[in-house]
Amino acid sequence: MEFRQVALFLAIVENDGLNGAATALGVAQPTVSHALRSLERDLGVRLFHRVGRGLVLTAAGRSLIGPSRQLLRDVHAVQELLALPDDDIVGSLDLMVFPALATGPIVELVARFCEAHPRATVRFADLRREENATSVIRDGHCEFVVAHLPVEDGGAGLEVIELGTQEYWLVYPPGTELPAGPIAWSALPDIPMVFVPRVGGSVSLQIENAMQQAGVHPPVAVLNDQREARLPMVLAGVGGSVVERTLAESVRDVAVARPSEPRFTRSFGVIYDPTSLTKAGRAFVDMLRGVRRQRIEGPVCPETVAY
Amino acid sequence: MDLHLVTYFLAVVDHGGVTKAARALYISQPSLSQSIRTLERRLDTTLFDRVGRRLTLTDEGAKFELAARRIVADVERAKQQMSAIRSLEAGTVDIATFSTFSIHPVVELVRRFRSSHPSITVRISETKGPAGVLSALRRGEAEIGITDLATDHPGMTTIPLCEQELVLAIPAHLATDLPDPLPRTRVREIPLVVDRGSPEAVVNAGDLFGTDNVVVDCAHPTAIWEFVRRGTGGTVVPRLVAEQQMPDAVVIGMDPPIVRRVGLVTRADELTPAAAAFISAATRPANEG
Numbered sequence: 001m002e003f004r005q006v007a008l009f010l011a012i013v014e015n016d017g018l019n020g021a022a023t024a025l026g027v028a029q030p031t032v033s034h035a036l037r038s039l040e041r042d043l044g045v046r047l048f049h050r051v052g053r054g055l056v057l058t059a060a061g062r063s064l065i066g067p068s069r070q071l072l073r074d075v076h077a078v079q080e081l082l083a084l085p086d087d088d089i090v091g092s093l094d095l096m097v098f099p100a101l102a103t104g105p106i107v108e109l110v111a112r113f114c115e116a117h118p119r120a121t122v123r124f125a126d127l128r129r130e131e132n133a134t135s136v137i138r139d140g141h142c143e144f145v146v147a148h149l150p151v152e153d154g155g156a157g158l159e160v161i162e163l164g165t166q167e168y169w170l171v172y173p174p175g176t177e178l179p180a181g182p183i184a185w186s187a188l189p190d191i192p193m194v195f196v197p198r199v200g201g202s203v204s205l206q207i208e209n210a211m212q213q214a215g216v217h218p219p220v221a222v223l224n225d226q227r228e229a230r231l232p233m234v235l236a237g238v239g240g241s242v243v244e245r246t247l248a249e250s251v252r253d254v255a256v257a258r259p260s261e262p263r264f265t266r267s268f269g270v271i272y273d274p275t276s277l278t279k280a281g282r283a284f285v286d287m288l289r290g291v292r293r294q295r296i297e298g299p300v301c302p303e304t305v306a307y
Numbered sequence: 308m309d310l311h312l313v314t315y316f317l318a319v320v321d322h323g324g325v326t327k328a329a330r331a332l333y334i335s336q337p338s339l340s341q342s343i344r345t346l347e348r349r350l351d352t353t354l355f356d357r358v359g360r361r362l363t364l365t366d367e368g369a370k371f372e373l374a375a376r377r378i379v380a381d382v383e384r385a386k387q388q389m390s391a392i393r394s395l396e397a398g399t400v401d402i403a404t405f406s407t408f409s410i411h412p413v414v415e416l417v418r419r420f421r422s423s424h425p426s427i428t429v430r431i432s433e434t435k436g437p438a439g440v441l442s443a444l445r446r447g448e449a450e451i452g453i454t455d456l457a458t459d460h461p462g463m464t465t466i467p468l469c470e471q472e473l474v475l476a477i478p479a480h481l482a483t484d485l486p487d488p489l490p491r492t493r494v495r496e497i498p499l500v501v502d503r504g505s506p507e508a509v510v511n512a513g514d515l516f517g518t519d520n521v522v523v524d525c526a527h528p529t530a531i532w533e534f535v536r537r538g539t540g541g542t543v544v545p546r547l548v549a550e551q552q553m554p555d556a557v558v559i560g561m562d563p564p565i566v567r568r569v570g571l572v573t574r575a576d577e578l579t580p581a582a583a584a585f586i587s588a589a590t591r592p593a594n595e596g
Contacts, residue, residue, distance in 0.1 A: 227529065
């Protein structure tokens, strides 16, 4: 098993097939397909089913993804150690982020990291299911997970740095007339809403329950998989929506943004395995700790946690 | 058990006898009696006690009456629902598209449709690129695709809508001295925040993304915009998204430009009323609303 074969294997997975992988890596398609065949021959298993002209991961292929990512990170780490002066970080920071948390604090922290280490790169990937928060780390799919706390299985052996609390606000189109103050989930105005199926995490479940118990069913204008379209739709006047607090506050001047009542909140943070950090990973952890220390030492208002 | 037997049974109950019920139903009395016997035989029970010329419900018959009234109400509700859908007073239109189009043109299309059909819900599914749109249409998961018309859509009906230009949105401090438009080959000089896994990134990868100029490979569109606003790197987005979401960024076209033809795709078979209404709202000239 060659590192290059492993890299090609991951490229096929990430780019949905031989063509995509070849384009992404800037090599010819037969090169990729040859490398895949020889990797399969070496391992003695099929990694992909050939379905028509496409490729579909086999069970064996799926279970190779995590270890492959871990392997490539470790290879990078060795290269870094050999090639570089101590304070130069070039590797890749590898995070999976739950969609509802992919805004505000974590983006700011990663942006800071990029600024501090201009030669490093970041993979800011999608954690679809929060219950996998710890297994994706243990299986090597990524180095850091950003998810709600506490983590599902207690996260034995893993470390957690809390970043803040997540909360949902209601936003309505510009010019919507609503009484001042927070809006109760049990008394949502009769304004059509733009919802995302399963907003995510236990907070949205609490919200759903509160609405259900009160028998509130605001009309649904749009049910949209594309989270990023929620605010643009609100601003275009399509309807109201439920969005993360940081997003709601960003449109306060143009749209009608209100906290909700009760304020269901849940903390979230970064989870990682302290025993297998790359150099880039260690630098990121040091930065998070520094930020937290500043917060604890500085004037802190417990109600408004920035991160 | 047929629906007409259930309605005949209720008619007999409501009119208090076969003779009056037959008259109300415009059928002959023997034929109605025959129908009631058929119903009893199918249910394997006796619904009426025949005492002289009067019919009274048995215990079984009384139980069946409750069930029968529920069935008739269900049928009525289903009919109303269908008629509401036919007349566009209710229903859902299912749309498949992918992230490049999530803001432009989807937001405007949905706004137009909802302003003329406020009782119909729009369901938008995210698919993996044009191929995903095509298979969602084939499997019947969506009725309308909003997609790139450069892809072949065999056996489907395509309706061109507009063109979309992909541009660079670059934080000001990274955009000094860049010409507009920028030769595609020079895009590799700019630190970028893009989703390498997205279909359009794969198509354009060889051209635009080198091995080390993608500083953040980011799967979350809102996070990409935030990274650009914070100055981490530039990104490649539709012009409208650049202008609306990253107003402080410098917007630069590419040379040659990346322009795609955006359109609607549907199966060639008959459309539901909601889907037909969506298409007519989408293709109406903008000034009509």
